[in-house]
Amino acid sequence: MNLNLQSNDFEIFGMAPGFGLDRAALDARWKDLQREAHPDRFATADAQAQRVAMQWSVRINEAYQRLKDPLKRAVYLCELHGAPIQAENNTAMPAAFLMQQMQWREDLDEASGLADLERMADEVTAARRDMLQGLQTTSDELRDWPALAQQVRALMFVERFARDVESRIDLLGQ
């Protein structure tokens, strides 16, 4: 296969496109690719070679950041299959999910101590794990991209909430 900077992330990493992937293999491939392309390899080379190295190194890092993060990977799969997320225009969510979000927000407002916050963080982590499992089924077994996009939008809510919990924990640590 002829690779170029426009090849998709999975092609660049030589991996089958899908949600489930072998993280250890991804990390190893990333290092192999950077061994070839990193600007440090071209520190004494001419300016053209340095420029090409920079472009490739950047492209490899971009693909790696996207593939290693489950949420970004899922968003990318949706886009590749013509089902863009459009999070800002599409906020319709099942009522039950929204109820749970509101409950979490209230709990966070009322949480006072570190113990409360860490219990919430655990709960969110568990919810996130279940959702990722669902994403894998929808993507790799059902291959239902509009449904995947819907699940990704829900996961975005959860991740944002997880970040809010974390920053509350940070504030407490200071």
Place this chain on the structure above:
Amino acid sequence: MALLQISEPGQSLDPHQRRVAVGIDLGTTHSLVAAVRHGVAECLPATDGRVILPSVVRYLDPALGGSGRQIGFDALAAQVQDPANTVSSVKRLMGRSRAQVVDVDKLAYTVVEQDGMAVVETVAGRKTPMEVSAEILATLRFRAEDSFDDELYGAVITVPAYFDDAQRQATKDAAQLAGINVLRLINEPTAAAIAYGLDNGSEGVYAIYDLGGGTFDISILRLTQGVFEVMATGGDSALGGDDFDQALAAWVLAQQGVGATLNPSERAAVHAEARRVKEVLSSSASESFRAVVAGRTIEQTVSPADLEACTAALTTRTMTAVRKVLRDAGITKDEVKGVVMVGGSTRMPVIRRTVGEFFGQEPLTNLNPDEVVALGASIQANALAGNSKDGDLLLLDVIPLSLGIETMGGLVERIVPRNSSIPTALAQDFTTYQDGQTALALHVVQGERDLVGDCRSLARFELRGIPPMVAGAARIRVTFTVDADGLLSVSAKEQGSGVEARVDVKPAYGLSDEQIAAMLQDSFATAQQDIQARALVEARVDADRMIAATRTALAADTDLLEGDERQQIDALIEALTQAVGSTDAATVEAATAALAKGTEAFAALRMNRGIRQALAGKKLEEV
């Protein structure tokens, strides 16, 4: 002493000739230079045998004549006698405005604001932090050139991992002023990991706890088969051994009931005494603190427990950063295989004990904490210069602080999150706020907070000439590019009209290229040299390097070229070889540029081959 090498006139640079490449640790309290000699990294000593150079510069009254300054131990010795003109800890001022320098009023010299930058007022005039640092760097450069009896090819300079873009840029500017070709800026803890990891053949996850004179860094690295991958980094660019000294001094003065404001000379003396007592207490059960302040002699017995108590808040601050960086790396402290201690301040027993208790293991201290950063930098410099036979060392570093731009309401939209692997480029689309808006002001900031006011302002620039559209219709793509040194450039493009603007982020308090050129004119770097002659030498070196690199590339991959492509490149090489004989720098540069352009497509083809081979699981050498 090494034998001088004499080459025939006009002979081109032998591509296999060894290049003098060094690692420089530009520290808050002291600096070092190291190089790989006979396959071993070692710190280079001054003629008196000492490897450490105190990062202190004393400016003398120009009316007295002479060289006008003292650097290193001489300057340090004069600090108490002449505090106002003796600049120490200048690293704390790098890339900072006066207001941003922590405890600026506690410094024994006067810091004023000039063009948004903290500068030092001395008897020899105002000195920028870059100029002061350049004196130190130039001293180390001359030391290296004397050691090898050869010109310096380039240097890897270390910076605290937590340095922001402005501080990195200031460091690079200082090196340029000192006439040093910067091969790469690398992070201090990463350098320490290289020295440590290669020495011990380690594999696994390591924490590097680096408490220097003025900065604190904590980094988590994964070491696998010569690859040093920084997983996360954090710390505090204004917390170090100096603060422990200050805290001890303040405690002693409080115990003694000294409330009066000290004059600069007393302040310098008290600070120096605090440092001495702190150092003695690392291996002693008690020490007497003596100083003369406000006309009386004070004496206070200090125990290690006293020192611990009055600096406990500082120790705690470092451990808060340690917990945060573990979370960023997504690992628990049990997964850390070893903890490397770097920086002179980690000699304090309380630090070793606190870190050891947290990680549940004895920290590693078998390399000299003062030297380990310079040693690691020299190993990387040697590899970058192409001297190293095993090309297996690879650093994959990250950006320490998030980068973003200001949006409506003074909020920060993060574009590059912290701990992203570099080099990197990330883009985000923005739009206009008002109907008919034809310009957009972009404000680039760095930091983790949500409000612009709480982040570092890096640069402002404008995108003009956007065709008038209704609000929200324009699509402006802003791209942040961070290179392998961790330095940022930003571009903006309106997607519909193609209107473009870009800026290399030179912070307001950094130096413009013109300023650097002007400063170079009267600096030591070119004082005796005709700038024109220097430009010609540099153009010829670049040309020789380009020819050598192209020939190497052709030897390896000439089969990628089709038809007369090979002949065209050969013709360009021949033209450049002719041009090198010219005495006009511009002619040489033009021919070099022509060869560069003519090999553009070839470079891309070679990289594609390299990538394909990596995918096939083969290394280039094996094919």
